[in-house]
Amino acid sequence: MSLSRIIVFHLKRIFDRRGVERDLDLELRDHVERETRANIGRGMSEADARRAALIAFGGVQQYKEQIRDTRPLRLLEQVGQDVRFALRTLRRAPAFATVAIVTIALGVGATSAVFTVVTDVLLRPLPFDQADRLYLMSYLPPDFPGGGTAVTDRMCRFYGQTQRSFASTSCYQRTDMTLSGAGAAERLDGARVGAAFFRLLGVRPALGRFFVSGEDAPGSARVAVVSDRVWRERFGSDPHVVGATIALDGSRYTVVGVAPAGLRFPVSTDIWTPLVITLDPRNTLLVRLLGRLKGGVGPEQARAELAAIGRSMGRDPRDHGPRSVAKIASLKSVVTGGVQRELAIFTGAVVLVLFIAGVNLANLLLIRASARRREIALRASLGASRRRVLGQLLTESALVSGAGGALGVFVALAGVRALRVIAPDGAIPRLQEVRVDTPVIGFALAVAVATGILFGLVPALESARADLTRGLALGTRVIGRSQTRLRGRFVIAELALAFVLLMAAGLMVASFARMRRVDTGYDAAGVTTMSVDLPTTDYPTAEQVRLFHTRVLGRLAAIPGVQSVGAVSWRPMGAMGIMGDFGVQGETPRPKGYLVDKPTVSPGYFRAMGIRVIEGRDFTNADAANAPGVAIVSESVARSVWPGQSAVGKRITMEEHPGPADWLTVVGVVRDVVQDEGFTPHSAIYLPYLQMEALAFINHMTYVVRTPPGGASVAGAMRAALGEVGPGVPAEALQTMNASMLDLVSGFVFQTTLLGTFSLLALVLAAIGTYGVLSYDVAERTREIGIRMALGASSPRVLRMIVGRTLVLAGIGLAIGVLGAFGATRALTRYLFGVGPSDPATFAATALLLIGVALAAASVPAWRASHVDPVIALREE
Amino acid sequence: MIDPVSVRQGTLDMLILKALSLQPMHGWGIAERIQQMSRDVLKVQQGSLYPALHRLESRGLLDSAWRPSEDNRKAKYYRLTRAGHRLLTTEQAEWERFMTAVQHVMQGA
Numbered sequence: 001m002s003l004s005r006i007i008v009f010h011l012k013r014i015f016d017r018r019g020v021e022r023d024l025d026l027e028l029r030d031h032v033e034r035e036t037r038a039n040i041g042r043g044m045s046e047a048d049a050r051r052a053a054l055i056a057f058g059g060v061q062q063y064k065e066q067i068r069d070t071r072p073l074r075l076l077e078q079v080g081q082d083v084r085f086a087l088r089t090l091r092r093a094p095a096f097a098t099v100a101i102v103t104i105a106l107g108v109g110a111t112s113a114v115f116t117v118v119t120d121v122l123l124r125p126l127p128f129d130q131a132d133r134l135y136l137m138s139y140l141p142p143d144f145p146g147g148g149t150a151v152t153d154r155m156c157r158f159y160g161q162t163q164r165s166f167a168s169t170s171c172y173q174r175t176d177m178t179l180s181g182a183g184a185a186e187r188l189d190g191a192r193v194g195a196a197f198f199r200l201l202g203v204r205p206a207l208g209r210f211f212v213s214g215e216d217a218p219g220s221a222r223v224a225v226v227s228d229r230v231w232r233e234r235f236g237s238d239p240h241v242v243g244a245t246i247a248l249d250g251s252r253y254t255v256v257g258v259a260p261a262g263l264r265f266p267v268s269t270d271i272w273t274p275l276v277i278t279l280d281p282r283n284t285l286l287v288r289l290l291g292r293l294k295g296g297v298g299p300e301q302a303r304a305e306l307a308a309i310g311r312s313m314g315r316d317p318r319d320h321g322p323r324s325v326a327k328i329a330s331l332k333s334v335v336t337g338g339v340q341r342e343l344a345i346f347t348g349a350v351v352l353v354l355f356i357a358g359v360n361l362a363n364l365l366l367i368r369a370s371a372r373r374r375e376i377a378l379r380a381s382l383g384a385s386r387r388r389v390l391g392q393l394l395t396e397s398a399l400v401s402g403a404g405g406a407l408g409v410f411v412a413l414a415g416v417r418a419l420r421v422i423a424p425d426g427a428i429p430r431l432q433e434v435r436v437d438t439p440v441i442g443f444a445l446a447v448a449v450a451t452g453i454l455f456g457l458v459p460a461l462e463s464a465r466a467d468l469t470r471g472l473a474l475g476t477r478v479i480g481r482s483q484t485r486l487r488g489r490f491v492i493a494e495l496a497l498a499f500v501l502l503m504a505a506g507l508m509v510a511s512f513a514r515m516r517r518v519d520t521g522y523d524a525a526g527v528t529t530m531s532v533d534l535p536t537t538d539y540p541t542a543e544q545v546r547l548f549h550t551r552v553l554g555r556l557a558a559i560p561g562v563q564s565v566g567a568v569s570w571r572p573m574g575a576m577g578i579m580g581d582f583g584v585q586g587e588t589p590r591p592k593g594y595l596v597d598k599p600t601v602s603p604g605y606f607r608a609m610g611i612r613v614i615e616g617r618d619f620t621n622a623d624a625a626n627a628p629g630v631a632i633v634s635e636s637v638a639r640s641v642w643p644g645q646s647a648v649g650k651r652i653t654m655e656e657h658p659g660p661a662d663w664l665t666v667v668g669v670v671r672d673v674v675q676d677e678g679f680t681p682h683s684a685i686y687l688p689y690l691q692m693e694a695l696a697f698i699n700h701m702t703y704v705v706r707t708p709p710g711g712a713s714v715a716g717a718m719r720a721a722l723g724e725v726g727p728g729v730p731a732e733a734l735q736t737m738n739a740s741m742l743d744l745v746s747g748f749v750f751q752t753t754l755l756g757t758f759s760l761l762a763l764v765l766a767a768i769g770t771y772g773v774l775s776y777d778v779a780e781r782t783r784e785i786g787i788r789m790a791l792g793a794s795s796p797r798v799l800r801m802i803v804g805r806t807l808v809l810a811g812i813g814l815a816i817g818v819l820g821a822f823g824a825t826r827a828l829t830r831y832l833f834g835v836g837p838s839d840p841a842t843f844a845a846t847a848l849l850l851i852g853v854a855l856a857a858a859s860v861p862a863w864r865a866s867h868v869d870p871v872i873a874l875r876e877e
Numbered sequence: 878m879i880d881p882v883s884v885r886q887g888t889l890d891m892l893i894l895k896a897l898s899l900q901p902m903h904g905w906g907i908a909e910r911i912q913q914m915s916r917d918v919l920k921v922q923q924g925s926l927y928p929a930l931h932r933l934e935s936r937g938l939l940d941s942a943w944r945p946s947e948d949n950r951k952a953k954y955y956r957l958t959r960a961g962h963r964l965l966t967t968e969q970a971e972w973e974r975f976m977t978a979v980q981h982v983m984q985g986a
Contacts, residue, residue, distance in 0.1 A: 005958070006937040027904060034905040035923075202920045295899065542967050 006540060014076065020681065032057060034315040039555040049663055067744065074396040078388070082395035090396065093368065095402060099768070100364050104404025104448055106761060107357025109411020111403055112436075112444040116416060118343050120434040127262065129202025130292075133167035133298055134331040135166075137289040139310050141322045149327065149334055153277045158313050160194075165302035167292035171275055173287045176264055178533060178730055181247035183234055186731035187533075189268045190248075192275035193536025198225075200292050202266065207231070208257030210240035216274040224253040227270040240255045248273065250535030250728075262432070289699075290331065290849070303328040335429050341392065343428075345827060349504065349758045352497050354447070356762050358455035360769045363490045365397050365456050367368060367776045369463035370483055376463055386851045390460050396475035398449050409441050422753065423744035432600075437741065483837075484780075487773045488805075492813040494766040499817025499850050501759035502826050506751040506842040507825060507832055514834030515745060521673035522572060523610025524737035526563075526709035529571055530718045531732040534699040538728070539801060548726060549701055553602055554573020555721035556705055559714055563706045571702040572673045573737075573744050574597030583686060584641055585651035595789040596637060597675060597684035599653070600697045605686075606670055616648040616668030619688040629664040632686040641685075652685070653794060676744070679833070702733075767857040774806065774861040784871040795866040802865045811853050817850070880897060889929050891922065891972060894938065894965040895936060901956035904930055913954055930955060 032053045035658055038048030081786050090097045125131045136755075137159070147855055153160070154172040162510060163169065172193040198210035206228060215223055224246065226235070235241045244255045250847040251275065264270070264287070275287065307326035315323075369376070376389055384392075413436050420431055462483055532552075539545050549567055556565045564598065572578040599785045603619040606612075607652050625632050631652060638647035647666050655662040664687070672681030692698050703722075719731045733740070778785070785798055827839035835842065894912045895903065907930075908921045910936070933939045938961035946952040 003937070005940065008937065009935055009937070023953070024927075030903070030950065030952050031905045031923070031927075033950075038909075801966075 009699040011537075013365055015728070029512065034528055047349065048323075068466065078391065082392045083100070085392060085786055086396040086399050090399065096368055097403075099409060100400045100406040103357045103360045103364075103765060104401045104451065106408035106765070107354040107708060108401075108444050108448045108451065109415060109446060109785075110758065110761065111350045111354045111413035112440055113419065114346050115363070115436050115443055116412065116436055116440045117419065117428065117431070118347055118851060119439075121428060121430045122336055122340060122343060124433070126266075126430075128206060131332065132330070133293045135291055135293060135302065136329050136331055136334050137291060137306055138327040138329070138753055139304070139306060139324045141324050146269060149288060149329055150286040151289045153287055154279055155310065155313065156287050157277055157279065159289065159306065159309055162309055163302075163305060165292075165294060165297045165305050167202050167294045168196050168373050169289060169291040170197040171277070171287040171289050172197055172199050172266065173275060173285070173823070174269070176533070177248045177271060177273075178250075178535065179230075179234070179246060179248060179271065180250075180728065180730075181245065181252075185649070185728060186234070187271040187730060187732050188230070190273065191266055191269045193272050194275050197272070198259075200290060203263055205323070205805050206241065206260045206484070206558060210257055210569055211272075211274055216276055218276050218278050219416065220274070220276075220706065221246075221272065222251060222253040223256045224248060225257045225259055225272040226255055226257050227264060229257045229264075230270045232309050236288075237809055240617040249533070252536035256349070264432070267429075277809075279289050280768070281389050289330075297669060299328045304313060325424070327606040339428055341830070345504075345751075346754060346758075347829075348824070349501055349755055351741030352501055353762050353765070354451065355757050356494050356765045356769075358451045358492050359494050360772075361397065361401065361452065362455040362459055362764050363494075363769050363773055365393070365459040366462060366483060366487055366490070367772060370776070370780070371394065371461050373463070389463070390747070393460035393463060394456050397452045397453075400449045401452025401456075402445065404452075408448060409436070409444045412436055412440065414446060422750065424743070424750055424755055427750045428850040429748045444641075449713040458486070458726070468495075485775065487776070489810055491766075491770050491773050491809050492816065494769045495810055495813025495854060496817035496820060497761040498540040498759070498766040499814060499846065500820045501755070501762045502846045502849060503750065503817075503821040503843065505759040506792055506846045507828060507835055507839060508748075508755055510835045510842045511831070511833040512745070512748065512752055515679065515748070518674065518679050518834075520572070521611060521671045525610075526707050526711070527609065527708065527734070527737035528705045528714055528718065529702050529737060529740065530722065530734045531571070531700065531702040532722065532729050534701075534726075534729065536695065536699065539699065542698065544694055545695065545698050546690060549602065549726045552703060552722055553604075553854075555724055556703055556718060559705070559717045559721065561707050562714065563708065564604055565602075565706070566610040566704045567607035568605050568609070568704060569697055569700050569701055571704070572675050572742075573608075577675060580654070581655040581656075583655070585653070585663060594683070596634075597686060598697070598850075600689045600692050600701075601607055601632075601686050603688050608706045610706070611673060612671045614669045614671060615646060616666070619667060619686075621690070623667075623688045624690040627691070629661070630667045630688060630689060631664040632668040632670055633666055633682040633864030634670055634682075634686075636672050636681065636683040637685060638669045654685075654687070748831070761851060770806070770854055770857040771861065774802065774858050775864075777805070778861045778865045779803065781865075782868055783864055783874065785868045786872070786874045789868060790870040790874065798868070799862050799866040802858060802862040805853065806854055806862075807851070810854035813854075814847055815848060818847075883897070887968070888972075889925060890933060892919070892921075892970040893926075893929060893933060894961055894968065897939070897955055897957045898962065898965055901954045903954050905952075907955070935960070937967040 015593060032050075034195060035053035035056060036046075036049045039052050040046060042049075044052060077720045113579075117458055120625060126134070128134060137148045137151060139151045139155050147822045151171075160169050162170070170193060172191050174189070174191050177188055177190040180186050191214075193211070193217040195211040195213045198205070200701065204223070208225075211223065212226060214220060226241070231241055233246070237243075241255055241258060246253050246255060248271070259272070277285070277287075291302070293299065303326050306328065310324055310326055379392075380386075416434060416436055419428070420434075423431055439787070534545055534548060539548060556562065580598050581594075582596060582598075595604060603621055603623070606618050615638075616632070619630065619632065633641075633647055633652075641647070642650055647669050650666045653662045653664060662822060671685070672683065674680065675682040687697070689698050689701075705714055705718060713736075715734050719734060722729065722731050735743075789795075789798065821843075829837050887900065892911050893907055896907050902910060904927060908923065908926055912920050931937065934941055936957070938958055939955045940958050941953050941955050943951050944954050946954075
């Protein structure tokens with residue numbers, strides 16, 4: 001086949017060049033021989049015959065060149081030549097090569113890390129069977145507090161029975177559980193799920209089985225599935241874990257299966273138990289409703305069906321709020337939705353860093369090309385076309401950036417690993433699914449080479465364009481005005497981009513500072529908290545629970561160094577809380593839909609937490625089970641319900657249909673406290689635990705201990721005190737209030753840290769660029785400086801010259817950067833707290849930082865310039 | 878004597894293909910044959926011959942091999958491939974069309 005013939009022909013030319021050359025030689029020589037003999041036959045003498053033959057033939061060298069010139073191969077051979085040449089020259093300039101490679105590695109590595117995270121988190125489908133058919137349904141009133149995508153348990157039951165859009169549905173609910181009975185008691189993230197849950201996801205157990213239908217009915221045997229992590233760490237990968245008995249929240253469960261490695265849905269679940277829906281008329285449970293759409297059914301159809309089912313279900317007669325709204329969202333969007341914007345910001349930031357790295361590379365190449373002016377001119381005079389010179393320079397920059405890209409892959413690997421370590425739980429969903437693999441490596445190398453060619457283009461064009469003969473003739477005395485301007489422009493670009501990033505990071509830092517100074521309503525200094533969850537199996541009555549707390553509080557108060565102790569059912573800045581409605585005696589109407597937090601507290605809590613009592617009094621031990629019912633309201637409740645009057649003495653109730661005993665007297669008013677990361681104060685009505693009969697309000701309790709700030713940690717003593725009263729009850733969340741607050745803003749801190757890292761990286765790169773350019777400028781103008789000094793310019797004058805140039809560059813860069821920052825920081829607005837996107841204080845600080853760094857980068861070259869010895873300078877060629 | 882290369886691009890290629898259609902030949906022999914067949918009118922510029930031969934070979938239209946020639950010296954013989962034969966046919970047709978067209982122009986009013 002002729003195709004193979006062609007291929008063989010060309011391959012022979014690449015790999016056996018010498019053989020082919022020799023061939024050609026022989027062929028041409030043979031031709032000349034025959035022509036000679038023919039000439040002799042025509043009557044010429046031998047010498048004449050040969051001469052005639054050679055003349056008829058023409059110049060052999062050019063001939064050979066012509067024959068060699070077959071276009072496709074030419075390119076390949078040229079590239080090969082260029083690469084070999086570039087390697088040689090790079091080896092002779094190790095400093096340049098190192099700086100360039102490291103610069104590109106940092107830029108490309110950071111970009112690849114972010115790219116990996118973005119694609120794996122946002123784009124890759126969830127690791128479930130046909131994950132794009134999985135949807136979450138929601139049926140809640142709009143603006144339901146703490147809501148999101150959830151339905152009531154009633155709706156779950158009803159919907160599951162009547163819906164027709166989904167092949168199968170399952171409800172689930174996240175919850176914490178204490179695992180005991182196989183080692184020390186441990187608090188785990190768990191989930192209660194419907195029996196069809198795992199089948200719906202399309203996953204197979206690693207060991208044992210998942211739940212079967214009927215296991216989520218009330219009264220069925222208690223079974224549990226553990227995660228791969230728990231199986232490894234707590235059960236030592238024991239294959240006999242199936243059938244083992246464990247205790248969850250005090251109740252006995254049998255392990256029936258182990259989930260496959262990597263399955264931690266929802267979020268970081270380690271243990272799954274069946275979701276048993278008992279429709280308690282007094283309390284409404286919120287659950288998530290997950291479904292797999294039938295083929296041919298669209299999400300909008302399912303949503304409409306949900307709305308119809310919701311209407312037909314009828315409303316709870318006690319419900320006077322706004323009607324519920326049916327919503328549907330793909331599972332993927334719910335899992336990753338919250339983070340899209342952040343990832344977009346990170347991508348933007350890292351692209352800026354890459355740009356700066358590229359500009360740095362361009363600068364370096366420009367400087368280097370300047371230094372090699374003579375060599376380039378020489379090559380041009382030897383016959384290299386402009387295109388060849390360009391090609392060679394581009395090959396060099398592609399090689400450097402390719403090496404940088406390879407190194408960048410390692411940077412990306414380290415970056416992803418670091419990200420996994422410092423990212424707080426849940427800040428980036430699916431982070432454990434992110435891995436650096438072949439597509440990422442390919443991406444890194446492609447970006448690197450593209451950057452190298454793109455940013456190498458301008459310097460290459462510049463040098464190829466430069467007047468080559470002038471370069472040869474005048475040597476290094478040619479100053480190349482346009483190249484100096486170009487380098488200056490590059491520095492300006494770098495400084496501008498660095499400014500944008502710094503401004504963004506600065507705004508986040510300023511926001512964080514504001515956050516910390518917010519008046520939270522309490523005083524966190526010196527406060528340590530410890531939470532417990534009393535299982536109803538061990539503590540079935542309210543009296544037992546109350547007794548437990550009383551004893552613990554007593555022990556805690558006895559710890560040396562403790563100033564005050566207290567307890568609250570759900571602490572501020574905690575993850576959860578109980579909210580609800582309340583009734584007021586008298587004609588005073590409450591604002592509709594006004595929900596308050598309903599913490600249950602011990603006497604002394606307000607003092608321990610540093611919450612000021614504005615009016616009236618705190619609870620005392622006299623406010624106990626048989627005493628008249630009392631309550632304490634927060635100031636916003638007092639203001640909105642009884643404006644202009646004192647709330648003390650008023651009567652309220654927590655019951656929907658209060659009997660005479662259900663009316664509570666308000667005995668005190670306290671300050672509002674901030675409950676969550678929204679940093680807005682919440683309304684609350686506090687009840688004394690000693691009068692609390694509802695288990696749900698007191699079996700989770702957080703003890704609050706105040707010690708002088710800066711003292712030794714009391715955590716150990718607190719744990720010991722708890723252990724004396726309830727040995728099987730694990731101490732949870734034992735940490736200082738400050739640490740808890742940091743936890744709450746951990747997502748924000750993480751973002752700020754990342755942005756800060758990128759911006760510092762950008763700043764360092766820009767500083768290197770500035771230093772490089774100024775150094776080179778000084779070196780180039782040594783002769784000129786020498787002349788100036790010989791003519792009487794003093795050192796300080798020369799210094800001012802260099803500093804002046806720096807300030808001009810920095811100033812222009814700043815101006816452009818400010819314009820860019822105006823636009824870019826708009827994107828951050830929703831993350832900022834207490835500062836606007838053009839906050840003047842942050843802006844001033846950032847500008848000063850940038851100029852300061854630019855001057856610092858210029859300091860060494862400036863010093864060198866001012867110490868130029870005119871004699872030596874003038875002698876230099 | 879006309880240099881066939883300057884007449885029309887690819888003319889030389891076509892002449893080479895034709896010359897080889899009868900019998901494989903080495904480079905010098907091809908030039909001789911073309912001169913012969915054109916009754917001495919066309920003398921191939923030797924500077925164009927070998928580049929053309931190598932070009933044709935790189936396109937898979939010719940095959941080459943070193944063989945002992947008539948005087949026992951080794952020479953590089955070229956021969957037409959099947960693709961070369963096919964191209965020759967089409968080139969010939971094209972050439973006829975070209976010639977007819979030129980004729981019409983020159984004889985037209």
